[in-house]
Amino acid sequence: xxxxxxxxxxxxxxxxxxxxxxxxxxxxxxxxxxxxxxxxxxxxxxxxxxxxxxxxxxxxxxxxxxxxxxxxxxxxxxxxxxxxxxxxxxxxxxxxxxxxxxxxxxxxxxxxxxxxxxxxxxxxxxxxxxxxxxxxxxxxxxxxxxxxxxxxxxxxxxxxxxxxxxxxxxxxxxxxxxxxxxxxxxxxxxxxxxxxxxxxxxxxxxxxxxxxxxxxxxxxxxxxxxxxxxxxxxxxxxxxxxxxxxxxxxxxxxxxxxxxxxxxxxxxxxxxxxxxxxxxxxxxxxxxxxxxxxxxxxxxxxxxxxxxxxxxxxxxxxxxxxxxxxxxxxxxxxxxxxxxxxxxxxxxxxxxxxxxxxxxxxxxxxxxxxxxxxxxxxxxxxxxxxxxxxxxxxxxxxxxxxxxxxxxxxxxxxxxxxxxxxxxxxxxxxxxxxxxxxxxxxxxxxxxxxxxxxxxxxxxxxxxxxxxxxxxxxxxxxxxxxxxxxxxxxxxxxxxxxxxxxxxxxxxxxxxxxxxxxxxxxxxxxxxxxxxxxxxxxxxxxxxxxxxxxxxxxxxxxxxxxxxxxxxxxxxxxxxxxxxxxxxxxxxxxxxxxxxxxxxxxxxxxxxxxxxxxxxxxxxxxxxxxxxxxxxxxxxxx
Numbered sequence: 001x002x003x004x005x006x007x008x009x010x011x012x013x014x015x016x017x018x019x020x021x022x023x024x025x026x027x028x029x030x031x032x033x034x035x036x037x038x039x040x041x042x043x044x045x046x047x048x049x050x051x052x053x054x055x056x057x058x059x060x061x062x063x064x065x066x067x068x069x070x071x072x073x074x075x076x077x078x079x080x081x082x083x084x085x086x087x088x089x090x091x092x093x094x095x096x097x098x099x100x101x102x103x104x105x106x107x108x109x110x111x112x113x114x115x116x117x118x119x120x121x122x123x124x125x126x127x128x129x130x131x132x133x134x135x136x137x138x139x140x141x142x143x144x145x146x147x148x149x150x151x152x153x154x155x156x157x158x159x160x161x162x163x164x165x166x167x168x169x170x171x172x173x174x175x176x177x178x179x180x181x182x183x184x185x186x187x188x189x190x191x192x193x194x195x196x197x198x199x200x201x202x203x204x205x206x207x208x209x210x211x212x213x214x215x216x217x218x219x220x221x222x223x224x225x226x227x228x229x230x231x232x233x234x235x236x237x238x239x240x241x242x243x244x245x246x247x248x249x250x251x252x253x254x255x256x257x258x259x260x261x262x263x264x265x266x267x268x269x270x271x272x273x274x275x276x277x278x279x280x281x282x283x284x285x286x287x288x289x290x291x292x293x294x295x296x297x298x299x300x301x302x303x304x305x306x307x308x309x310x311x312x313x314x315x316x317x318x319x320x321x322x323x324x325x326x327x328x329x330x331x332x333x334x335x336x337x338x339x340x341x342x343x344x345x346x347x348x349x350x351x352x353x354x355x356x357x358x359x360x361x362x363x364x365x366x367x368x369x370x371x372x373x374x375x376x377x378x379x380x381x382x383x384x385x386x387x388x389x390x391x392x393x394x395x396x397x398x399x400x401x402x403x404x405x406x407x408x409x410x411x412x413x414x415x416x417x418x419x420x421x422x423x424x425x426x427x428x429x430x431x432x433x434x435x436x437x438x439x440x441x442x443x444x445x446x447x448x449x450x451x452x453x454x455x456x457x458x459x460x461x462x463x464x465x466x467x468x469x470x471x472x473x474x475x476x477x478x479x480x481x482x483x484x485x486x487x488x489x490x491x492x493x494x495x496x497x498x499x500x501x502x503x504x505x506x507x508x509x510x511x512x513x514x515x516x517x518x519x520x521x522x523x524x525x526x527x528x529x530x531x532x533x534x535x536x537x538x539x540x541x542x543x544x545x546x547x548x549x550x551x552x553x554x555x556x557x558x559x560x561x562x563x564x565x566x567x568x569x570x571x572x573x574x575x576x577x578x579x580x581x582x583x584x585x586x587x588x589x590x591x592x593x594x595x596x597x598x599x600x601x602x603x604x605x606x607x608x609x610x611x612x613x614x615x616x617x618x619x620x621x622x623x624x625x626x627x628x629x630x631x632x633x634x635x636x637x638x
Contacts, residue, residue: 124225127235131217134508135210135242138515142206142252146524149552150395150545151255155191156205162188165196183350186265186298187258205254212260213251217242219267220467226274228316230475236504237467237474243511244466245390245518249459252522253395258299259463265295266302266464273309277317292340296347301464303344304442306337311441315434374408375399376447379457381411383443387462387469390514394532398539398569399456415440431475438468477503525549540569544576551583559583574604582613590620608637 147157156162161170166189174188190208198204221238225231241247250259269291276284295302313319313333320329386393422432443465448456481500484491521531526549532542547562563580566573581596597614601607615630 123231124221127221127238128218131221131238131242132214134239134512135214135217138243138512139210139213139251139519141516141519142210142522143203145202145206145252145522147202147205147254148522148528149525149549150529151253155255155257156195157200159191162191163195163200164192166192178350178353181351182258182300183347184258184262184297184299186294187261190257190261191254202254206252209251209254209257209260212257212264213242213247216260216263216267219264219271223267223270223274224471226271227312230478233474233478236508237470239508240470240474240511241467243508243515244387244470245393245511245514246386246459246462246466248393248515248518248522249395250463252519253460256460259301259460262295262299262302263464265291265298266305269295269305270309270312273312274317277319289339289343293343296343300347300351301442301445301461303347304445306340306344307441308438309337309340310334311434311437315430370405371401372449374405374412375403375456376408376449377412377415378403378408379448380415380440380443382457383462383465384469386459387466390511390518392535393459393518394535394539394542395528396458396532396539396541397456397536398541400538429476429479432472435468435471435475438471439465440468442468538569540566540573540576543569544573544579547576547579547583551579551586556583556586572599572603574600574607574610577603578607578610578613581610581617585613585617590617593617594621594623606637608634611637 147153153159161167161173164170170192171189174185174192177183177188191205194205194208217238220241221234224234224237228234250256250263269288272284272288272291276288292302292305295305310333320333419436422436426433443461446458446461478500481496481503484496484499485493520527522528525545529542529546529549532539533546536542543562543566547559547566550556550559550562560580560583563576563583566576567580570576577596577600581593581600584596585593594614594617597610597617600610601614604610611630611634615627615632615634618624618627618630
């Protein structure tokens with residue numbers, strides 16, 4: 001549509017008073033009016049895809065300009081008359097325009113916008129299909145993998161409530177039990193649903209986790225494309241997220257279903273927040289709260305989401321910037337996150353209770369606070385190293401108390417230097433601040449300030465935090481390559497685009513190959529812990545778990561060797577003492593077994609199974625009275 005020729009001096013005040021500017025409709029009418037002296041009004045601005053923005057008319061939900069049906073049929077003379085009067089800029093005329101828009105206005109679509117949307121939708125479908133295919137190529141081999149005799153037995157194979165499938169008793173257990181460190185009812189329900197549908201077929205349990213990871217990859221692409229408008233950068237980021245080797249543990253370990261499930265609802269909550277920021281309403285905010293609550297009910301590591309949403313307000317949403325009203329806007333944005341923060345606080349309290357009940361919390365008295373801080377700083381650098389060079393990954397990394405404290409402080413200096421560099425680049429590259437702080441904040445609850453079960457760190461803890469580092473890498477590399485044509489005049493844009501595509505493809509391919517290899521180590525308990533033994537030192541949990549598995553396979557000499565390796569690391573390791581005693585008992589050596597069982601109950605007085613076997617071994621060696629006391633103690637503890 002054209003606004004035919006108002007006087008230029010009148011056009012400017014009318015525009016400032018709310019006059020309607022409508023983009024050209026057809027080339028023929030434009031030329032005809034131009035020949036009659038019409039003044040063409042250029043578009044005020046364009047959106048990210050180059051489509052003309054039409055202010056300040058009301059718009060429908062899809063963003064199309066709304067124009068009164070009457071204005072399309074006005075003659076040229078009448079249109080000129082209307083445009084030359086001040087009535088169009090008056091309050092009464094503006095109100096009548098809005099009223100006409102609400103009574104059945106006609107949409108005027110810009111042709112280039114329609115074409116751009118069509119191409120973008122086709123490209124999005126191709127990216128989605130590529131993400132699904134890549135995930136299946138890497139993780140499809142898990143259909144042949146087994147349950148692990150390490151946490152999988154607690155969550156599925158030895159858990160009678162879960163194995164019964166979806167039952168009312170199971171639902172009550174899921175929502176009332178604070179066990180295995182967390183309150184995560186949705187995770188329990190997902191395992192029960194798998195047991196209901198697939199029974200004990202481990203391959204299908206694995207495929208459920210793979211399917212959730214595929215959905216997460218698609219959500220990462222959708223959320224970053226929605227929030228940044230950068231199509232190919234978002235696609236590359238999603239592909240690297242899908243195939244990064246650090247994420248294999250979360251996908252391949254059935255007991256870590258909580259990681260991928262919590263991330264799914266986390267990303268859904270992020271998408272709900274993006275929708276809410278477009279038009280704030282109670283219903284949209286309620287959807288955000290519901291998605292966040294479900295993320296917490298899958299795994300409480302999602303509790304850092306309110307802080308991440310604040311970072312997204314800074315970049316890419318740019319909901320606040322430093323300036324005259326910056327503090328006021330920031331205060332409103334913080335207030336907006338308070339209900340989410342309250343949910344995070346409640347989840348943190350419940351998690352603390354669950355870990356205390358499991359005896360997994362190590363108090364500050366047990367480990368000096370300076371050592372904890374040093375270990376946490378060093379863990380940050382190790383996570384960063386494994387992100388950039390993902391080699392030597394293992395199911396668990398033992399807490400090394402012999403590490404010099406100075407290494408932790410040196411790691412702290414490195415992190416501080418990177419943080420200063422990122423802050424100095426905030427004006428030109430704000431995504432560096434958002435991505436770097438995303439990684440630091442989301443990883444903080446699991447960085448090692450509170451050590452769970454003697455584990456120093458774990459690859460699964462990087463599932464969501466890695467999105468921050470991936471943002472820094474992808475956007476930083478893209479901006480660096482965009483500078484080439486300016487710095488090197490001989491380098492054209494086509495060559496730059498070719499180099500960018502090559503580097504992105506190479507990075508994705510390398511990640512895919514490394515993840516495929518890493519997934520192969522998760523075939524069964526022996527292979528995954530043999531890998532941990534090969535790439536870590538003094539891993540007594542790995543030695544003990546291998547000993548148990550060899551015992552189950554009746555490979556007694558190998559089991560004894562692994563138990564003794566564990567006891568070399570910690571001579572008072574009660575489970576290893578019991579395992580070694582059990583192996584010797586199988587070989588017909590009750591006297592040696594009784595001594596080991598006695599040492600186990602001394603190290604762990606509440607060890608009912610060790611008391612039971614101690615009583616049996618004492619009875620076999622003729623110490624009937626002591627044996628009966630030990631059996632009575634075992635019965636009491638059960």
